[in-house]
Amino acid sequence: MDFTSTQDGDSSQLPNSGGRRMVPLRYVLTPIAIILAAIFILIVATVLAPKPVKKPQVFKAPLVEVMPLEYQDTTFRIASQGSVAPRTETRLVSEVSGPITQVSDNFLVGGFFRKGEMLLSIDDISYKVALQQARSRLETAEASLIEEQARVEQAEDEWLLTGKSLKDAPVMALRTPNLKKAKAELAAARANVAEAEVKLARTKIVAPYDAMLKAKNVDIGQYVTTGSELATTFAVDYAEVRLPVKQKDVEFLNLPRINQGKGQGMAVELYYQLAGKTYRWPAVITRYEGVVDSASRVHYVVAQLDDPYNVLNKSSRDEIRVGTFVKASIQGKQISGVAAIPRSALHGADRIYLAGDDNALMMQKINVLRSDLDYVYTRDKLDTGLRLVLTNLDTAVEGMALRIHGEEGERLARDEAGGKAPQNSQASF
Incomplete structure (x- = not known):
């Protein structure tokens, strides 16, 4: 409504006596009409628009690699x-005393010696003298024994002159104790010679076996005593x-x-x-x-x-x-009848996935006979028609369908050869 003044000077008839101007109604209704018209057009367009064609949802079975389970004799x-x-390590100890007069060129740590080869030599002059003295005493004892045997024979002859038997003769008359003493002194002299020869031989330190020198404790010119540790060797024939x-x-x-x-x-x-x-x-x-x-x-x-x-x-x-x-x-x-299973095909401690003839997933627990870095071994006898699944599945459900790598192409080739159009396999999970 448009309120206008028809009589000048009559201010009591104006609706807005405070001087406020009214907005025309068409300015309010026009935007509302436009919005309502747009909504109407949108609804009509939505209703009349063609609906999209619904396509069936196709679920593809997971593609996996498999291998046959083979049982064979296995040597672990x-x-x-x-x-x-x-195998043998020896500390060589001196059994004689004296200065070291000679060492081998190989008498070094890491040096190699054949059995019987000399490592070092200790001064042997005193042991040579001792051996000569022992031999001299031996000759003296031999002479004493010969002399005493002669006296025994003379005593026997003198006793027989009495007309009596030697069995009746006293031991002193036949000089029997003197003869035994001479024989004992000869045996002792021979033992002294043998001892002197051994001590002289021990002035030469030789390898007791084919050996290598591990430690060297002495060197040329050093004085050693009985019991001094000379070197350490070890055998090299085998370790x-x-x-x-x-x-x-x-x-x-x-x-x-x-x-x-x-x-x-x-x-x-x-x-x-x-x-x-x-x-x-x-x-x-x-x-x-x-x-x-x-x-x-x-x-x-x-x-x-x-x-x-x-x-x-x-x-x-x-x-x-x-x-x-x-x-x-x-x-x-x-061990016979053992199946080797790759570690990548093991799930958990003792579970494996298998694919049957119908390509359905089977879960099987096995008894692990032994394991190493690459395989686990079992003697459990599984169906020969089952195949071991090598692919790791994110979500595995007993009985779920599987697509076997290498078999999909063969199936399509058989279908095409038979005149069949390939169809998408469907499986719900």
Whole structure:
């Protein structure tokens, strides 16, 4: 409504007597009408718009890789480690006294000696004199015995002149004690000569076996006394490695009994890595110590390594030094009917996934016979038609459908050869 003044000067007839101007009504209704019209058009357009075609939801079974379960005879190898030690180590001690007059050119730490080869020599002049004196006493004792035997014969002749039997003669008349004394002095003189010869021989210190010098305690010119430690040697004909074996691994080894002496030829491979290269040596188990360590609860077997320094046979293989820490792979028993399962196919401690002939997932628990870094082994007899699933599934449900890698292409090829159009497989989860 438009309120306007028809009479000038009549201010009492104005609706807005305070001077406020009124907004025309068309200004209010026009925007509302436009909004209502837009809403109406939008609703009509929505109703008349074509609806999208609904497509069926297709679920594809997960694609997995499988392998057949194969049972075969398996020889397990037991891992261990230890340090190379000499089979014999000897501290050479002087049995005579005197200054050292000569040493071998190889009398150095690391020097090699053949059995019987001289390491050093102690001054032997006093022992040569002692030997000569002992021989002189021996000759004197021999002469005394000859003289006494002659006197005994003379005494017997004189007794027979009496007409009596020698059985009736007193021992003093026949000089029997004197003869025994002369024989005893001769035996003592011979023993003194033997002792003097031994002491003279011991002035030459020789290698008791094919040996390498580990420690050198004396040198030329040094005076040594009886009991002085001269050097330490160790044998190089073969070395030994003491290998710990866990209780759970003992049943996989052919350990010899204590009264059987040497082992049963269990082969061992010793190896270590240095600068990216692996060095290997063959060895063999020679004995089982037969005692369980009370602290670690492990058993110990001993491996023998022939000619570790490669000085006896001069072969082309590398030497292995005493004290080297090596790893060992021991050949164990051969066990029949064992399936090897890759560790990647194991779920949890003892669960595996299997695919049947219908490509449905099966979950199976197994009894683990043994495990290593790459495989777990079981003797559980599973259906030969089952295949081991190697692919790790994010969500695994018993009985879910699987697509086998390599079989999908074969199925499509068979369908095309038979004139069938390939269809998408559907599975709900």
